[in-house]
Amino acid sequence: MTAPAALALTHAAAFRGERGWSAEEFEGLLSAPGTILSGDATSFVLGRVTLDEAEILTLATHPDHLRLGHAGRALAAFHAAAHAAGARMAFLEVAEDNTAARALYAAWGYAQAGRRPGYYARQGRAPVAALILTRALSGRDAPGPDADPEATQRQTAR
Numbered sequence: 001m002t003a004p005a006a007l008a009l010t011h012a013a014a015f016r017g018e019r020g021w022s023a024e025e026f027e028g029l030l031s032a033p034g035t036i037l038s039g040d041a042t043s044f045v046l047g048r049v050t051l052d053e054a055e056i057l058t059l060a061t062h063p064d065h066l067r068l069g070h071a072g073r074a075l076a077a078f079h080a081a082a083h084a085a086g087a088r089m090a091f092l093e094v095a096e097d098n099t100a101a102r103a104l105y106a107a108w109g110y111a112q113a114g115r116r117p118g119y120y121a122r123q124g125r126a127p128v129a130a131l132i133l134t135r136a137l138s139g140r141d142a143p144g145p146d147a148d149p150e151a152t153q154r155q156t157a158r
Contacts, residue, residue: 002037002039002040002041002044003023003041004023004024004026004027004030005023006041007021007023007026007037007041007044007046007060008020008021008022008023008025008026009041010041010042010043010044010060010061010062011026011058011060013062013063014060014061014062014063015060016063017123018122018123021058026046029046029048029057030046032048034048034049034050034085035047035048036048036049036054036078036081036082036085038074038075038077038078038081039070039071039073039074039077039078040070040074041062042061042062042064042065042070043060043061043062043065043070043071043073043074044059044060044074045058045059045071045074045075045077045078046058046059047078047082047090047092049082049085049086049087051086052086052087052088052089053087053088053089053090053091054078054079054082054083054085054087054089054090054091054137055090055091055092056078056090056091056092057092059071059074059075059092059101059104071104072104072107072108075104075108078090079108079137080139082137083137083138083139084139087137088136088137089134089135089136089137090110090134090135090137091113091132091133091134092105092110092132092133093116093119093130093131093132093133094130094131094133095119095120095128095129095130095131096115096128096129096130096131097128102131105133108135109135109136110133110134110135111133111134111135112131112132112133113132113133113134114131114132115129115130115131115132116129116130116132117129
């Protein structure tokens with residue numbers, strides 16, 4: 001299992017200039033029923049399954065590891081674990097100005113289902129809208145061939 005402190009460090013680096021989540025926040029989320037953590041300390045997806053829905057709470061990749069396929073493998077592992085836990089649909093919120101994340105999610109079949117104006121606070125700038133994205137989960141997503149099964153998935157009991 002990836003330590004909450006390592007997740008917090010990656011999250012802070014990935015969301016530089018914004019408030020990263022603390023180790024205590026990660027610890028609390030990881031102990032909650034239905035939580036899924038996929039990936040490793042360099043790139044991860046953290047979310048939860050409730051009934052037939054999977055919510056991605058955050059996806060973070062350390063800046064030193066961008067554009068190497070880590071986020072895609074973590075996302076595929078999250079989709080597979082969520083589907084295995086009974087989820088048939090995934091959803092998330094992404095900042096409207098986060099073009100890299102929006103491109104990643106579009107490549108994985110996410111489509112906009114809504115918009116929350118002024119959702120994300122920005123230091124010294126106007127708030128940014130959150131786009132609500134969704135996609136169906138079919139169970140056909142799988143981690144890449146070089147994914148480490150022990151580092152790609154952690155699921156707590158529901």
